[in-house]
Amino acid sequence: MxxxxxxxxxxxxxxxxxxxxxxxxxxxxxxxxxxxxxxxxxxxxxxxxxxxxxxxxxxxSRDAVLSALFDTIAEELAGALLHALHTAPGSTRGKAHAAITAGIHVLTDDPRKARVALVVSSATPELRTRTVHTIRAFANLVAAEGIDFYGLTDAEPDPVISFRATYLVGGLVQTLTAWLQGDLPMTRDDLIDHTTDIFVLLGEDMAARLRP
Missing domain, CATH: 1.10.10 (Arc Repressor Mutant, subunit A)
Structure with a gap:
Protein backbone atom coordinates (compact mmCIF):
# COMPACT_ATOMS: atom_id res chain seq x y z
CA MET A 1 0.00 0.00 0.00
CA SER A 61 8.85 35.05 -1.38
CA ARG A 62 9.69 36.50 -4.78
CA ASP A 63 13.38 35.96 -4.05
CA ALA A 64 12.64 32.25 -3.55
CA VAL A 65 11.06 32.12 -7.02
CA LEU A 66 14.00 33.96 -8.58
CA SER A 67 16.50 31.72 -6.81
CA ALA A 68 14.72 28.54 -7.91
CA LEU A 69 14.52 29.75 -11.50
CA PHE A 70 18.17 30.83 -11.48
CA ASP A 71 19.21 27.41 -10.13
CA THR A 72 17.11 25.61 -12.75
CA ILE A 73 18.86 27.48 -15.56
CA ALA A 74 22.27 26.88 -13.96
CA GLU A 75 21.54 23.14 -13.79
CA GLU A 76 20.48 23.09 -17.44
CA LEU A 77 23.64 24.97 -18.36
CA ALA A 78 25.89 22.59 -16.42
CA GLY A 79 24.22 19.58 -18.03
CA ALA A 80 24.68 21.00 -21.52
CA LEU A 81 28.35 21.78 -20.86
CA LEU A 82 29.14 18.34 -19.51
CA HIS A 83 27.30 16.55 -22.30
CA ALA A 84 29.17 18.61 -24.90
CA LEU A 85 32.53 18.01 -23.23
CA HIS A 86 32.07 14.28 -23.00
CA THR A 87 30.81 13.82 -26.57
CA ALA A 88 33.05 16.29 -28.43
CA PRO A 89 36.17 15.44 -30.45
CA GLY A 90 39.23 14.78 -28.32
CA SER A 91 41.21 17.85 -29.31
CA THR A 92 41.57 20.82 -26.98
CA ARG A 93 39.82 23.15 -29.39
CA GLY A 94 37.14 20.61 -30.25
CA LYS A 95 36.11 20.17 -26.63
CA ALA A 96 36.36 23.86 -25.76
CA HIS A 97 34.36 24.89 -28.82
CA ALA A 98 31.66 22.29 -28.17
CA ALA A 99 31.25 23.24 -24.51
CA ILE A 100 31.23 26.99 -25.16
CA THR A 101 28.76 26.55 -28.02
CA ALA A 102 26.44 24.49 -25.83
CA GLY A 103 26.57 26.97 -22.97
CA ILE A 104 26.03 30.07 -25.06
CA HIS A 105 23.17 28.39 -26.95
CA VAL A 106 21.38 27.56 -23.68
CA LEU A 107 21.45 31.22 -22.72
CA THR A 108 20.75 32.75 -26.13
CA ASP A 109 18.38 30.35 -27.91
CA ASP A 110 15.83 31.45 -25.31
CA PRO A 111 16.49 35.13 -24.50
CA ARG A 112 14.36 34.82 -21.35
CA LYS A 113 17.00 32.55 -19.81
CA ALA A 114 19.77 35.00 -20.58
CA ARG A 115 17.75 37.73 -18.91
CA VAL A 116 17.31 35.67 -15.75
CA ALA A 117 20.88 34.39 -15.65
CA LEU A 118 22.69 37.60 -16.55
CA VAL A 119 20.40 40.49 -15.64
CA VAL A 120 17.92 39.40 -12.98
CA SER A 121 20.77 37.63 -11.18
CA SER A 122 21.84 41.01 -9.79
CA ALA A 123 18.34 42.14 -8.80
CA THR A 124 18.57 41.34 -5.09
CA PRO A 125 21.35 40.79 -2.52
CA GLU A 126 20.45 37.11 -2.25
CA LEU A 127 20.70 36.63 -6.00
CA ARG A 128 23.98 38.53 -6.19
CA THR A 129 25.40 36.14 -3.59
CA ARG A 130 23.93 33.20 -5.48
CA THR A 131 25.54 34.45 -8.69
CA VAL A 132 28.97 34.58 -7.03
CA HIS A 133 28.55 31.02 -5.74
CA THR A 134 27.35 29.81 -9.14
CA ILE A 135 30.31 31.38 -10.95
CA ARG A 136 32.59 29.68 -8.43
CA ALA A 137 30.87 26.35 -9.06
CA PHE A 138 31.32 26.70 -12.83
CA ALA A 139 34.95 27.73 -12.33
CA ASN A 140 35.47 24.58 -10.26
CA LEU A 141 33.87 22.57 -13.07
CA VAL A 142 36.20 24.13 -15.66
CA ALA A 143 39.21 23.50 -13.41
CA ALA A 144 38.28 19.87 -12.81
CA GLU A 145 37.69 19.20 -16.51
CA GLY A 146 40.99 20.89 -17.38
CA ILE A 147 42.92 18.87 -14.83
CA ASP A 148 41.41 15.68 -16.21
CA PHE A 149 41.87 16.61 -19.88
CA TYR A 150 45.51 17.63 -19.51
CA GLY A 151 46.37 14.72 -17.25
CA LEU A 152 47.32 16.87 -14.27
CA THR A 153 45.62 14.63 -11.71
CA ASP A 154 48.90 13.61 -10.07
CA ALA A 155 50.15 17.15 -9.71
CA GLU A 156 49.95 19.11 -6.49
CA PRO A 157 47.01 21.53 -6.49
CA ASP A 158 48.22 24.78 -7.98
CA PRO A 159 46.45 28.12 -7.48
CA VAL A 160 47.05 28.98 -11.15
CA ILE A 161 44.39 26.42 -12.10
CA SER A 162 41.74 28.00 -9.90
CA PHE A 163 42.82 31.49 -10.92
CA ARG A 164 42.56 30.79 -14.64
CA ALA A 165 39.27 28.93 -14.36
CA THR A 166 37.75 31.81 -12.36
CA TYR A 167 39.17 34.35 -14.81
CA LEU A 168 37.72 32.47 -17.77
CA VAL A 169 34.24 31.96 -16.31
CA GLY A 170 33.97 35.45 -14.83
CA GLY A 171 35.26 37.01 -18.03
CA LEU A 172 32.80 35.03 -20.13
CA VAL A 173 29.89 36.16 -17.95
CA GLN A 174 30.87 39.81 -18.38
CA THR A 175 31.52 39.39 -22.10
CA LEU A 176 28.24 37.63 -22.73
CA THR A 177 26.39 40.30 -20.76
CA ALA A 178 27.99 43.03 -22.88
CA TRP A 179 27.17 41.13 -26.09
CA LEU A 180 23.53 40.65 -25.09
CA GLN A 181 23.26 44.37 -24.37
CA GLY A 182 24.59 45.17 -27.84
CA ASP A 183 27.95 46.52 -26.69
CA LEU A 184 29.98 43.98 -28.70
CA PRO A 185 29.15 44.16 -32.42
CA MET A 186 29.81 40.56 -33.47
CA THR A 187 27.79 37.51 -34.42
CA ARG A 188 27.09 34.73 -31.98
CA ASP A 189 29.41 32.44 -33.96
CA ASP A 190 32.18 35.03 -33.73
CA LEU A 191 31.60 35.30 -29.99
CA ILE A 192 31.89 31.52 -29.64
CA ASP A 193 35.04 31.37 -31.77
CA HIS A 194 36.82 34.19 -29.93
CA THR A 195 35.84 32.75 -26.56
CA THR A 196 37.18 29.36 -27.65
CA ASP A 197 40.48 30.99 -28.63
CA ILE A 198 40.89 32.42 -25.12
CA PHE A 199 40.00 29.18 -23.35
CA VAL A 200 42.41 27.17 -25.52
CA LEU A 201 45.22 29.71 -25.16
CA LEU A 202 45.04 29.84 -21.37
CA GLY A 203 44.43 26.11 -21.04
CA GLU A 204 47.37 25.06 -23.21
CA ASP A 205 49.67 27.54 -21.51
CA MET A 206 48.60 26.31 -18.08
CA ALA A 207 49.23 22.70 -19.03
CA ALA A 208 52.69 23.55 -20.38
CA ARG A 209 53.57 25.33 -17.14
CA LEU A 210 52.34 22.58 -14.82
CA ARG A 211 53.43 19.45 -16.63
CA PRO A 212 56.71 17.96 -15.30
Missing amino acids: TGQRTYGGISAAERRTQRRTALLDAALDILGAQGVDKLTVAALCTGAGLNERYYYENFD
Missing part, protein backbone atom coordinates in the same frame (compact mmCIF):
# COMPACT_ATOMS: atom_id res chain seq x y z
CA THR A 2 1.47 3.38 -0.95
CA GLY A 3 1.71 6.28 1.46
CA GLN A 4 0.13 8.81 -0.90
CA ARG A 5 -2.88 8.94 -3.19
CA THR A 6 -2.62 8.93 -6.94
CA TYR A 7 -4.98 10.62 -9.39
CA GLY A 8 -4.87 9.57 -13.02
CA GLY A 9 -1.70 7.65 -12.29
CA ILE A 10 0.06 10.77 -10.93
CA SER A 11 1.19 10.87 -7.31
CA ALA A 12 0.80 13.85 -5.00
CA ALA A 13 4.54 14.48 -5.16
CA GLU A 14 4.46 14.46 -8.96
CA ARG A 15 1.53 16.87 -9.01
CA ARG A 16 3.39 19.21 -6.69
CA THR A 17 6.42 19.05 -8.97
CA GLN A 18 4.21 19.86 -11.95
CA ARG A 19 2.74 22.87 -10.14
CA ARG A 20 6.20 24.11 -9.18
CA THR A 21 7.37 23.74 -12.78
CA ALA A 22 4.30 25.63 -14.02
CA LEU A 23 5.04 28.49 -11.62
CA LEU A 24 8.68 28.64 -12.73
CA ASP A 25 7.64 28.61 -16.39
CA ALA A 26 5.27 31.50 -15.66
CA ALA A 27 8.10 33.35 -13.89
CA LEU A 28 10.32 32.89 -16.94
CA ASP A 29 7.59 34.32 -19.18
CA ILE A 30 7.01 37.33 -16.93
CA LEU A 31 10.70 38.11 -16.50
CA GLY A 32 11.37 37.73 -20.20
CA ALA A 33 8.56 40.01 -21.32
CA GLN A 34 7.95 42.45 -18.47
CA GLY A 35 10.79 42.42 -15.94
CA VAL A 36 11.21 41.64 -12.27
CA ASP A 37 8.82 44.36 -11.05
CA LYS A 38 5.90 42.49 -12.62
CA LEU A 39 6.74 39.23 -10.87
CA THR A 40 3.85 39.21 -8.39
CA VAL A 41 2.03 36.33 -6.76
CA ALA A 42 -1.11 37.16 -8.73
CA ALA A 43 0.74 37.32 -12.05
CA LEU A 44 2.55 34.05 -11.37
CA CYS A 45 -0.63 32.21 -10.45
CA THR A 46 -2.49 33.59 -13.46
CA GLY A 47 0.36 32.56 -15.76
CA ALA A 48 0.54 29.09 -14.24
CA GLY A 49 -3.24 28.62 -14.10
CA LEU A 50 -3.11 27.93 -10.36
CA ASN A 51 -4.62 29.50 -7.27
CA GLU A 52 -2.46 31.24 -4.70
CA ARG A 53 -2.35 28.39 -2.21
CA TYR A 54 -0.22 26.44 -4.64
CA TYR A 55 2.21 29.33 -4.85
CA TYR A 56 2.65 29.28 -1.07
CA GLU A 57 2.97 25.50 -1.19
CA ASN A 58 6.22 26.00 -3.09
CA PHE A 59 7.59 29.48 -2.35
CA ASP A 60 7.61 31.98 0.49
